[in-house]
Amino acid sequence: MARLHIRTYGDDVLRKKTKYIKTYDRKLLQLIEDMFDFMYEAGGIGLAAPQVGISRKLIVVDTFEEGEKFALANPKIIWESDEILAMKEGCLSIPGVEGEVLRSRKIKVKYNDPETGVELTMEASDLLARVIAHETDHLNGVLFVDHLHESEFAQISRKLQELAAA
Ligand code: NI
Numbered sequence: 001m002a003r004l005h006i007r008t009y010g011d012d013v014l015r016k017k018t019k020y021i022k023t024y025d026r027k028l029l030q031l032i033e034d035m036f037d038f039m040y041e042a043g044g045i046g047l048a049a050p051q052v053g054i055s056r057k058l059i060v061v062d063t064f065e066e067g068e069k070f071a072l073a074n075p076k077i078i079w080e081s082d083e084i085l086a087m088k089e090g091c092l093s094i095p096g097v098e099g100e101v102l103r104s105r106k107i108k109v110k111y112n113d114p115e116t117g118v119e120l121t122m123e124a125s126d127l128l129a130r131v132i133a134h135e136t137d138h139l140n141g142v143l144f145v146d147h148l149h150e151s152e153f154a155q156i157s158r159k160l161q162e163l164a165a166a
Helices: 026-042 126-139 150-165
Strands: 046-048 058-062 069-080 084-089 099-104 106-112 119-125
Touching: 026 046, 026 058, 026 069, 046 126, 058 126, 069 126, 084 126, 099 126, 099 150, 106 126, 119 126
Parallel strands: none
Antiparallel strands: 046 058, 058 069, 069 106, 084 099, 106 119
């Protein structure tokens, strides 16, 4: 297994726009396996490729609920419910920081199946929708801290500066 390393807040790769996946081969499937292994070891429920330094549109998610384990290539949210939920989020790339983020309770996502390349859509709600939205944000250089209310951001800005300087 290839050794993956987490990239943390302040690393440019987390702010870069990612490239589309166009080739569906064993190498991609191996990367997905490595990303799942890495995520489980780190105790996360979602991981986006830029977080391990790979600037590609690829995410893995496992909420540990039945049927909620996915690897999505080129995910794009094509619909969001008006119903919004607030929930605390964290991120493996921003250790020690949590904050409440408002997100749609339900989403529809377009993506490519990493095994076949076929374009599919799925619906997700609650925690699964949240994790997919959080990870898809990563592919556009967006971090959960960007969504925090100003007053909450002020409370963590020092911690972010420390991370960026490390
Ligand atoms: Ni994250």
